[in-house]
Amino acid sequence: MQPTATVLVYSDDSTTREQVRLASGRRPAPDVPLVEFLECATPAAVVAELDKGGIDVCVLDGEAVPMGGMGLCRQIKDEVFNCPPVLVLIGRPQDAWLATWSRAEAAVTLPVDPVEFAAALASLLRENKALSA
Numbered sequence: 001m002q003p004t005a006t007v008l009v010y011s012d013d014s015t016t017r018e019q020v021r022l023a024s025g026r027r028p029a030p031d032v033p034l035v036e037f038l039e040c041a042t043p044a045a046v047v048a049e050l051d052k053g054g055i056d057v058c059v060l061d062g063e064a065v066p067m068g069g070m071g072l073c074r075q076i077k078d079e080v081f082n083c084p085p086v087l088v089l090i091g092r093p094q095d096a097w098l099a100t101w102s103r104a105e106a107a108v109t110l111p112v113d114p115v116e117f118a119a120a121l122a123s124l125l126r127e128n129k130a131l132s133a
Contacts (some may be wrong), residue, residue: 003033011061023114029122070102085124
């Protein structure tokens with residue numbers, strides 16, 4: 001059986017969550033595990049899933065309502081012990097400094113570009129694997 005990685009995807013917009021799933025595919029790069037997605041539409045659901053454990057990477061929509069992914073990222077980095085790496089989806093390239101403020105490990109712009117997104121997700125999965133080894 002092949003190893004899998006669990007990726008939590010937070011957005012209040014089901015279309016954005018679908019873009020993330022389609023951009024990644026089952027495996028964002030040949031050298032990373034297969035990906036299983038766990039979708040959340042509310043900040044409370046994200047925190048509850050992180051409290052359960054088993055999340056390898058979080059993808060948070062910076063444009064989500066009522067709480068954007070950057071604010072949620074900062075919150076979970078403060079509150080969740082051993083918080084997994086976070087990739088934030090930002091509305092425009094000029095918002096990259098906000099992603100840094102949120103302490104996200106990576107940021108890509110919306111709409112999701114499949115090549116850019118898959119590369120960023122694969123990089124975070126590699127880093128997470130190296131840290132847990």
